[in-house]
Amino acid sequence: MSLSSAAPGLHGFTVAHYARFFTDAFDYSILGATLLLGAKATALCLAFGYPVAWVSARAGARWQSVLVFLVILPILTSVVVRTFSWIVILGREGVLNKLALGLGLIDEPLRLLFTETGVIIVLAQVQMPLMVLPILTVMSRADPSLVDASKALGAGEWRTLWRITVPLSLPGVIAGCILTYSACVTAFVTQTLIGGARLIYMPLHIYSQAVGANDWPFAAAISVVFMIAVLAVIGALAGLGRASRAHAHG
Amino acid sequence: MVKQSLDLEAASLKLVFGAATAVTVVVLVAPSVIVLLTSFTASYSLKFPPEGLSLRWYAALMDADQMQHAAWNSLVVATWTTSISVVLGTAAALAIAGNRSRWALALDVLFMSPLVLPALAFGFAALVYVYLLGLRPSIPLLVLGHVVVCVPFVLRTSIAALSQLDPALLDVSRSLGAGEWTTFRRVTLPLIARGVGAGAFLAFMASFDNVPVSLFLADERTEVLPIHLWQQIDTNLDVRTAAVSGLIVLATLVLMVLAERLAGLTRQLR
Numbered sequence: 136m137s138l139s140s141a142a143p144g145l146h147g148f149t150v151a152h153y154a155r156f157f158t159d160a161f162d163y164s165i166l167g168a169t170l171l172l173g174a175k176a177t178a179l180c181l182a183f184g185y186p187v188a189w190v191s192a193r194a195g196a197r198w199q200s201v202l203v204f205l206v207i208l209p210i211l212t213s214v215v216v217r218t219f220s221w222i223v224i225l226g227r228e229g230v231l232n233k234l235a236l237g238l239g240l241i242d243e244p245l246r247l248l249f250t251e252t253g254v255i256i257v258l259a260q261v262q263m264p265l266m267v268l269p270i271l272t273v274m275s276r277a278d279p280s281l282v283d284a285s286k287a288l289g290a291g292e293w294r295t296l297w298r299i300t301v302p303l304s305l306p307g308v309i310a311g312c313i314l315t316y317s318a319c320v321t322a323f324v325t326q327t328l329i330g331g332a333r334l335i336y337m338p339l340h341i342y343s344q345a346v347g348a349n350d351w352p353f354a355a356a357i358s359v360v361f362m363i364a365v366l367a368v369i370g371a372l373a374g375l376g377r378a379s380r381a382h383a384h385g
Numbered sequence: 386m387v388k389q390s391l392d393l394e395a396a397s398l399k400l401v402f403g404a405a406t407a408v409t410v411v412v413l414v415a416p417s418v419i420v421l422l423t424s425f426t427a428s429y430s431l432k433f434p435p436e437g438l439s440l441r442w443y444a445a446l447m448d449a450d451q452m453q454h455a456a457w458n459s460l461v462v463a464t465w466t467t468s469i470s471v472v473l474g475t476a477a478a479l480a481i482a483g484n485r486s487r488w489a490l491a492l493d494v495l496f497m498s499p500l501v502l503p504a505l506a507f508g509f510a511a512l513v514y515v516y517l518l519g520l521r522p523s524i525p526l527l528v529l530g531h532v533v534v535c536v537p538f539v540l541r542t543s544i545a546a547l548s549q550l551d552p553a554l555l556d557v558s559r560s561l562g563a564g565e566w567t568t569f570r571r572v573t574l575p576l577i578a579r580g581v582g583a584g585a586f587l588a589f590m591a592s593f594d595n596v597p598v599s600l601f602l603a604d605e606r607t608e609v610l611p612i613h614l615w616q617q618i619d620t621n622l623d624v625r626t627a628a629v630s631g632l633i634v635l636a637t638l639v640l641m642v643l644a645e646r647l648a649g650l651t652r653q654l655r
Contacts, residue, residue, distance in 0.1 A: 186405035203651040204641065205410050211587075212417055212637045213594045215614045216630040220416035222618070223423055223433055230419060230433050260412050268654050292398040313501065321503035324596050324615060338505040342600065345509050355513065358506040365503060 152356035162340075162357070166364060169337040172251065173320035173368070176258035177266075180315045181308065183259070184266035188307075189300070191267070192274040203271070207264045214261070218328045221257045222248060225329070249331035257329050258319045265314035273307030274300070302379075309376035313369050320365055337361045417634050424624075424631030431622055442628035449625055455613035456629075459593050462524065462609060466531040466592040471585045473532065474539025475577075481540075482547035497541070499534045504597035507534065512601035522604045530598040535591050539584035542653050546580025547573075582648035586640065 156162045191202045209217055224230045225247040232244040247253040281303070285295040301308075323338040330336065341361065345354035419433055427437030446452065477496055481489045499507060511530045512522075520526060550573065558568040599609045610629075617626045644650040 183405055183409045186402035187409050189402050190406040200645070200651045202406075202410070203654060204645065205413055207651070207654065208417060208637075208641065209413055211590045211641060213611060213614075213630075213633045214596060215594075215611045215618065216420060216633050217416055219614070219618050219626060219630055220420035220423075222622070223419055223431055224416065228432065230415075233433075260416070263409065263413060264654075291394040293394060296398060317501040317503075321505055321597070323505050323600075324611075328615070328618060338503065338597070341505055341509060345512075345601075351513060354509060358503070358509055361503055362506050365501075369501060 152353045153360070155353065156357055156360055165335055165337055165340050166360065168335075169320050169361070170364060170368065172254065172258075172326075172336060173316045175251075176255045176262070176319040177312055177316045179255060179259040180262055180266045180319075181312065184263055184311065184315075185270060185308070187263070188267045188270035188274055188304075191271050203268070206267050209261055210264045214322075214324045215328075217261060218257065218325050221253075221260075221329060225253050225256075248329065249333065251330070251334060254326060254330045254334065257325050258322055261322070261325060262315045262318045265318055266311040269310035269314065270304055270307035273304050273310075277303045305379040306376055309372055309379065313372050313376075316372070317365055317369060417638075420627060420630045421634050424627040426624060426627070429624060431624060431627060442624045443631070445625050446628050446632075451608075452610070452613060452625070452629060455608045455610045458524070458603075458607055459610040462527055462531060462599075463589050463592040465528045466535050467585050467589040469528065469532050470535045470539045470588045470592075471581060474536045474584060474588070475543050475581055477536070478540050478543030478547055479573075482544045483552075493540075493544075497537050500537045504534055504595075505600070508598040508601040511598065515602070522602050522607060524607050527599060527602045527607055527609075530602045531592045531595055534595065534598055535588040538587035538591060539581065542580045542584035542587070543577060545653065546577035549580075550576050579648045580653055583644060583650050583653035586644040586648065586650065590637070590640070 187202065187206065191199050194202060222229075226232070227244050227246070227248070229248070231247065232241075235241045236244065247256075277300070281299050282295055285299045286292075290298065320336075321338055323342065326334070326336045327339050337357070341354050341358050344350050344357065348354075423431055423433050423435055424442060425438045425440065426432070426435030427439040427441065428435070430436070477492070481493050481496075508530070511533075515522065515526055554572055554576070555568055558572045559565075563571065594611055595609075596611050596615060599612050603609055603612060614626060614629060617623055641650065
């Protein structure tokens, strides 16, 4: 379809739609913005998700269940409902601005809705379980005596974390990053409702070309480009994962 | 002296990670709580905290025909999707689990790919495919589209459950004269039921919540709830939306507690 010259149906082949994508600065800037958005949201997710997994792995069975339950609560609640709630929270007169103004942290309401920062915060919240669960799985399987040995040999908590716990949990981190990243770049509802109409990412671009402009071949071409780009990032992450495993076992 | 600095260091790590976890938990839970409280507002605006409490917007849902229609469609689609996904996912899991051949690995990757590939691209591809076949969007086609993106959930939890299964139990059953089918029904199935159940629950929620596939495969007649709500939020922020959202949050919580009790949901996921 993406190679087809006329819409809809398959009549002859052309690479014009791909050429159009790569010669239009607007088109590939959208692709770049989307891939970058995924990286930023994934980084935020990792920064908060790793401690959550660490705490869960050390908690008793009961607390671990409670934590996992709370972590998966957002992803199981309808995405539209979640996003709707964030509009109430992030808006100009939303909960967050009222709270910050009340505490005297800011003098003027912050603009969070319809900004990239807002989209990143919401994406990180929503996709948190995809980061936490794989890390938790790998951490629970790690031999706890390695941590004890490190401490007995005089390494402090932070040193043990960096030298023992983090390297051992790397496969989980990589798996978490792959899942989070692919979910973030394709999160159409969150991107459009929190980002608004002016922040355009690839899913919205595909949708508006397919349904709005009714240009199916072009929509198909950018879908393929988007998919290949996402696969390339995932492939690179998976490669890193293999390298880290080889390192851990070597 | 050394001991003391070690204790301080130990405390600092726990403090930093504990604080990060606390912040995360608050941020994870806050939206659900806020949407629930907002839905009980007595006023016409979506301010938080709500101005006065009432159930008027829940009562208003009784007359929201379009919303009810969309909710019904969503339930029908999610139920069918879950049933088909459970059968296909479990069957695929039985074939893939424990099989180390290259084909099994390739199939595993193929079935799981909808989880990592952009769902919107799949939705669009499905629409193109449906049109090339000369068909129009309909509920069965919508179900088919949902099955593709929901099977991975059942497959993942079923494979995990099967890997915990002691193969000796199957050998015992066979050596006692039970056939393959009886062994499956009386031994394998009961032992993996919790895993399959957890996967079914996840598949149901994923289908009920799906936007990227429904966006392309549903039309006005077959409109589903998330799409309807999304358009409501995008155009006019109506307090009835908050009431539906409140209902969905409550239903999700109840279903999650049930899934936890019956299938040990949180244990299946880690």
